[in-house]
Amino acid sequence: MAKYRSYLFPEATVGDGFVFLDARESHHLVRVFRAKIGDSVEVLDGLGKRYLGEIEIADAKAVKIAVQEVLDTSRERLRVTLMQSVPKGKTMDLILRMATEIGVALVQPVFTDQGDVQIKGERLSTKVEKWRLTMIESCKQCGLSYLPCLNDPMYLSNWLKENEPEDGCLRVVASLEAGSQPLLDVLRSVGSVGSVVVAVGPEGDFTPLEYAELKKCGFRSVRLGANVLRSETAAAYILSVVDQFAQR
Numbered sequence: 001m002a003k004y005r006s007y008l009f010p011e012a013t014v015g016d017g018f019v020f021l022d023a024r025e026s027h028h029l030v031r032v033f034r035a036k037i038g039d040s041v042e043v044l045d046g047l048g049k050r051y052l053g054e055i056e057i058a059d060a061k062a063v064k065i066a067v068q069e070v071l072d073t074s075r076e077r078l079r080v081t082l083m084q085s086v087p088k089g090k091t092m093d094l095i096l097r098m099a100t101e102i103g104v105a106l107v108q109p110v111f112t113d114q115g116d117v118q119i120k121g122e123r124l125s126t127k128v129e130k131w132r133l134t135m136i137e138s139c140k141q142c143g144l145s146y147l148p149c150l151n152d153p154m155y156l157s158n159w160l161k162e163n164e165p166e167d168g169c170l171r172v173v174a175s176l177e178a179g180s181q182p183l184l185d186v187l188r189s190v191g192s193v194g195s196v197v198v199a200v201g202p203e204g205d206f207t208p209l210e211y212a213e214l215k216k217c218g219f220r221s222v223r224l225g226a227n228v229l230r231s232e233t234a235a236a237y238i239l240s241v242v243d244q245f246a247q248r
Contacts, residue, residue: 002042002052004035005140006063012043019043019051019065026063029055041065046139046147048073073145078246079105079195082239085112085202086119086153087231093134095235100138100148102239105195107135109153114204119153128152156210165218168194173214174234175221176205183222183238187245196242200235 006029008014011022021029021043029035037058043051043065050071057064082099086092086109099107109131111118119127132150139147165171170193172186199219206214211221224237 002040004029004033004039004041005143006041006043007136007140008043008045008051014051017067018056019053019067021063021065023061027060029063030058030060035063042143044139044143044145044147046136046145048075048145050145075105075146077103077105078193078242080239080242080246081106081108081195081197082235083108083110083156083159083197083199084235085110085156085200085206085231087202091232092131095232096131096135096150097138098232098236099239100135100144101142102236102243103144103146104148104239105146106149106151108151108159110156110159111153112156112202113207113210114202124153157213160213160217163217166195169197170195171197171199171214171217171219172222172238173199173206173211173219174201174224174229174238175211176228177211177221180221180223183224183241184245186220186222187242196246198238198242200231200238203231 006021006025008019009022009025012025013020029041035055035058037055039055041053041055050073051065051067052069052071053065053067055063056066082104084095084107092109096107128150135148135150170190172183199214215221224234229237
């Protein structure tokens, strides 16, 4: 097992038998972790490839790793998309960390009527980049081969208009509505599927109109236990149950 893990940012350089890390990852290794020449490092590209090697040059601006082995990991898991209403404060960071650790393939943040969060322009771009770095850190900490894709936030109604239901895809929405079925019952009823989209609303829940739009676009309302959950708890709950069901 490698002593350290790093991420292969686009600014890094990959050659025949070596990797030069970008300045950010190099600084982190040398200045923060005090990594030295000869220390073992595992570099993840977030796309299934792992570079295993040792530090050859401990430069805080451009660490050089002598690559000893390259591993390719296939992605055989069920493809899961989390469509998450953007919450206030730093809650989204927590949701993204948990979603990354559980192994979702894609996260689609959405703005909803009762979400009470609207971000635009440069502030939105900065926020998305920060979220992506949060996911990369989770990927490194857990040693994950695949980094989930993170789409730019959009309004829920626009996402529903642009994404028609697909064959072999189960769509479920965590719901507080009367008549919602238990999540596990719904999963058992559909049998084998190729992908799952799970929708989690804001603390104020989806509006009746949003629920109607979701159902019209193929989303089935599911109940997450007997209690009302916070949005971050609901996201972790539904993703965990879907993940366990996929591995049965």
